[in-house]
Amino acid sequence: MNKPLILVxxxxxxxxxxxxxxxxxxxxQYHRAQNGAGALLDAVSSRPDVMLLDLGLPDMDGVEIIRKIRGWSNMxxxxxxxxxxxxxxVAALDAGADDYLTKPFSVEELLARLRVALRRVRYDSARSGAEASVYENGELRIDYAAGCVYRGGVEIHLTPIEYKLLCVLAKNTGKVLTHNYLLNEVWGSPSASDTPSLRVFMATLRKKLEADPSHxxxxxxxxxVGYRMIRR
Structure with missing residues (x-):
């Protein structure tokens, strides 16, 4: 397998x-760019596996770069x-970023976040082509065709909202999804007034999904900011 290429x-x-x-x-492997123009050029020509992006660049804001990249790539x-x-x-994640690490950062955490991103790349590659009809993550299994969810082989009964929330999270495994994104995908409304409802449904979903909801x-x-489905 080729070594992953990271664009810094x-x-x-x-x-x-x-x-x-x-x-x-x-x-x-890695390439380095010091401004937005160089980043966009390298992203197009080299097709890196992951981009590590600073927002405060001299020629353009990083959020603008994210929006441009998302016009043609799911990297x-x-x-x-x-x-x-x-x-x-929230602005960066809503624009399409997958994760956000604040400076100063530990190298260990940076590498851990990078491993999460690369696992997503491998997962997406493995299921490229037709949309997978079954999602598996540790003991969690979602049969999209049947609309059923299982943990450890035992079916979990979810409400329609809980099921839709779980599916959105599962299809974006490893990616931080903002409250606005989830509200828009599940309810069709990104209103901040609906955030408490989102928290309530997420809490009930956790009680059914997690062996220990407190952990x-x-x-x-x-x-x-939001929530993320972790790859087990």
């Missing part, structure tokens, strides 16, 4: 070198930025 988009030379060194320890985009406000995270193994909460 970072204008801070010291940070770029730190990331490059971390990638080298894992035997990843995982992991934002690595000094912007720590929830509004910045979830499948659905991870990103406080103030």
């Amino acid at each position: 988009v970072e204008d801070d030379i010291a940070v770029s070198r730190l990331i490059a060194t971390a990638l080298e320890t894992q035997n990843y 995982p985009i992991l934002v690595v930025s000094a912007r720590s406000d929830d509004s910045d995270k 979830p193994q499948y659905i991870q909460t990103h406080i103030g």
Whole structure:
């Protein structure tokens, strides 16, 4: 198997070198770009497996880059930025980023997030072509054709809303989905006033899905931002 190719988009030379060194320890291939124009050119010409993207670039905002990339590619985009406000995270994730890591960061966490993104790449490749009719993740199994959900071989009875929430999360495994995204996909409305309802349904879904809802193994909460289905 070819080594994964990572595109590092970072204008801070010291940070770029730190990331490059971390990638080298894992035997990843990488390209580096210091501005948005270079990032877009490399993304088109090299077709990297994952992009690590800083938002504060000298020629354009990172959110604009995400939107441009999403016009033609589903490549995982992991934002690595000094912007720590929830509004910045939500803007990047709503634009199409898969994950968001705030500076300063630990190299171990960066590599862990990168492994999650690469697992998604492998999963998507394995099921490319026709849409998979069955989703499997650890003990969780979703039969889309039958509309049934199982954990450890035992069927779990979900309400229509719970089932739709689970399907949206499952089809975006490894990706942080914002409250607005989930509200739009499930209810057709991104209104902030509906967020409490989302939290209630997510809590009931967890009670049915997780062996220990207080220590979830499948659905991870990103406080103030949204939720993510974890690949087991």
